[in-house]
Each structure stands twice: as structure tokens, then as C-alpha cells.
Amino acid sequence: MKICTHHWAMCRKAIDDRGLTPLVGTGQAAMERAVEEIEGRPTEDATYDPLMALNYMLMGRAIEVMGLSAMVTDMERYADNDGEVCPLCEPRRIFDLHLGKTCGDPQCTLSAIPTGTKPYDEDFIDGASDSILQHCRERWLVAGVQ
Ligand SMILES: [Zn+2]
Numbered sequence: 001m002k003i004c005t006h007h008w009a010m011c012r013k014a015i016d017d018r019g020l021t022p023l024v025g026t027g028q029a030a031m032e033r034a035v036e037e038i039e040g041r042p043t044e045d046a047t048y049d050p051l052m053a054l055n056y057m058l059m060g061r062a063i064e065v066m067g068l069s070a071m072v073t074d075m076e077r078y079a080d081n082d083g084e085v086c087p088l089c090e091p092r093r094i095f096d097l098h099l100g101k102t103c104g105d106p107q108c109t110l111s112a113i114p115t116g117t118k119p120y121d122e123d124f125i126d127g128a129s130d131s132i133l134q135h136c137r138e139r140w141l142v143a144g145v146q
């Protein structure tokens with residue numbers, strides 16, 4: 001799974017709009033943090049990276065929406081994303097397909113409920129970024145950014 005170029009730019013902007021860009025680490029710091037999380041070690045506030053946090057939240061949500069099909073690699077189907085599923089493009093496609101209607105498959109029980117006026121991807125990036133901002137404020141990682 002990999003966030004596509006288009007959605008990565010949207011994620012960066014959402015973090016930047018909330019004044020959190022100074023907390024976005026270098027590639028090296030982000031890798032160390034990822035290793036800490038994978039190994040289940042307690043993570044340090046100093047290595048908290050809002051962009052990586054957003055990345056993990058989006059991937060987690062995509063797995064909730066799509067199940068393990070979020071993890072497949074398909075060079076043909078996802079040719080424009082190095083063969084990987086974008087955790088925003090695919091859920092949005094599924095969401096749009098089921099918005100107030102069935103997709104036509106009689107076995108399918110999915111239905112999408114509009115959450116607001118924004119499409120799925122924008123809505124989810126905004127919601128997740130807001131909770132990241134909240135986290136940063138609670139941990140005093142940002143000085144009272146409004
Ligand atoms: Zn995408």
C-alpha cells in the first residue's frame with residue numbers, strides 16, 4: 001500500500017495548513033520512528049511525525065474498508081502507483097460506487113453513507129489531520145496553534 005502522488009500532496013497540505021510542518025521529520029527520523037512502532041517500543045514525543053501518523057491512520061482505515069485486498073500488488077491495475085493500492089483512491093472509488101446505491105452485485109451488502117459535503121478522501125484527510133493536531137496540542141508539541 002502506498003499513498004499516490006496526488007493524495008500525498010493533499011496530505012502534506014493538510015499537515016501544513018495546521019501548522020505542523022515543522023514536526024515533519026527527515027526520512028531517517030521517520031524510519032527510526034517506524035521501527036520503534038513496529039517493535040512495540042515506547043515512542044518518544046521527539047520523534048512524533050504528523051505526516052507519518054497520518055500515513056498510518058490512512059492505511060489502517062483502508063484495511064478497515066477494504067480488508068486484506070488493500071495489501072495486494074497488481075502491476076496492471078495499479079500501474080500509476082507502482083502496482084500498489086493507494087489507501088485513498090481505492091476506498092474513495094468503493095465509497096462512490098456504493099453511495100446511496102448498490103454496486104449491482106446481489107451478494108454485496110456495502111452501502112456508503114455520506115459523512116458530509118466533501119468526498120471520502122478529502123473528508124478523511126481532514127478528519128485525521130484534525131485529530132493529529134489535537135494530539136500535538138495535548139502533548140505540547142505545538143505551542144497553541146489555532
Ligand atoms: Zn490516491
Ligand SMILES: [Zn+2]
Binds near residue numbers: 098103105108110
Ligand atoms: Zn458492492
